Amino acid sequence: MERVNALPPQRKVFREEIRSAIREAIFAGELHPGDKIIETFWARELGVSQGPVREAIRDLEAQGLVETVPFKGSRVRTLTEKDIRDNYSVRICLESKSIRDAIGELSDGDLEKLTDRLREILGEMDGCARQGDLRTFTERDADFHRAIIDATGNQVLLRLWEQCNMRNWFSVSALTDAESLKQLQRGHQRLVGEIAVRDIKAAAATIEEHLSGLMDGFIRGVQS
Numbered sequence: 001m002e003r004v005n006a007l008p009p010q011r012k013v014f015r016e017e018i019r020s021a022i023r024e025a026i027f028a029g030e031l032h033p034g035d036k037i038i039e040t041f042w043a044r045e046l047g048v049s050q051g052p053v054r055e056a057i058r059d060l061e062a063q064g065l066v067e068t069v070p071f072k073g074s075r076v077r078t079l080t081e082k083d084i085r086d087n088y089s090v091r092i093c094l095e096s097k098s099i100r101d102a103i104g105e106l107s108d109g110d111l112e113k114l115t116d117r118l119r120e121i122l123g124e125m126d127g128c129a130r131q132g133d134l135r136t137f138t139e140r141d142a143d144f145h146r147a148i149i150d151a152t153g154n155q156v157l158l159r160l161w162e163q164c165n166m167r168n169w170f171s172v173s174a175l176t177d178a179e180s181l182k183q184l185q186r187g188h189q190r191l192v193g194e195i196a197v198r199d200i201k202a203a204a205a206t207i208e209e210h211l212s213g214l215m216d217g218f219i220r221g222v223q224s
Contacts, residue, residue: 018046019056026065026076028135033078037066063163081219088215091164095211096204098149098157099191103198106151114151115196118144122188129181137181144188148195180217187213 022042025031037057039050046053057074060066067077102114121144128137149158187210194203 015052015055015059018042018048018052019059021046022056022060023065031076033076035076036072037074037076084215084219087164088211091161092208092211094157094161094164095145095148095207098152098154098161099195099203099207100200101152101154102148103195103200103203110151111195111198114147115192117147118188118192118195121147122185122192125185125188129185141184183213184210 022031022037031037039053039057042048042053042056043050057066057068061068061074064083065077066074068074102111106114121140125137125140125144128134128140146158146161149161187206191203191206191210194206
């Protein structure tokens with residue numbers, strides 16, 4: 001496994017930081033589905049004892065990223081088609097609610113700030129697409145969806161969404177060609193326009209279509 005960047009010395013390392021370091025290794029493809037998560041390795045790399053590493057691994061297990069097998073230890077969880085369908089069915093509900101709440105409850109000024117922010121992120125995504133930077137593209141995509149949820153101010157909704165957001169946890173094969181990226185961006189642009197004019201019905205339908213398309217693409221990636 002590639003060497004991770006050790007956290008700064010001479011200060012206490014918190015459980016959240018350890019969890020983030022391991023999670024980022026999964027997202028970055030340094031840890032693959034089925035790979036063991038070795039407590040001694042992470043303790044040494046991050047300059048901590050095994051206790052907080054063990055706690056961080058339990059947190060990741062609760063989030064569905066990691067599984068612990070009796071007598072074999074912890075490993076990165078391998079996603080199934082059912083996992084993906086279950087995840088996206090919940091995510092569609094959460095994001096549909098966030099759009100309905102944002103359109104229905106934000107003031108004109110706050111809604112304008114939201115749409116300006118969404119267009120800014122789309123511009124960054126266009127740049128990533130031109131450069132073929134798929135990893136950053138998927139990170140900006142997560143920023144796009146999170147911005148809508150953040151705008152509602154609903155912290156419970158945000159926590160649930162973070163559990164469902166797979167980001168680039170597994171293969172991004174659904175986004176590996178220029179036409180797929182263009183189609184994804186067209187859906188984003190349509191959604192921003194519908195939010196701007198407070199068309200709740202159209203925006204909810206667009207987000208459902210958008211996420212359903214992503215789900216189908218990721219399932220194809222898992223099956224291939």
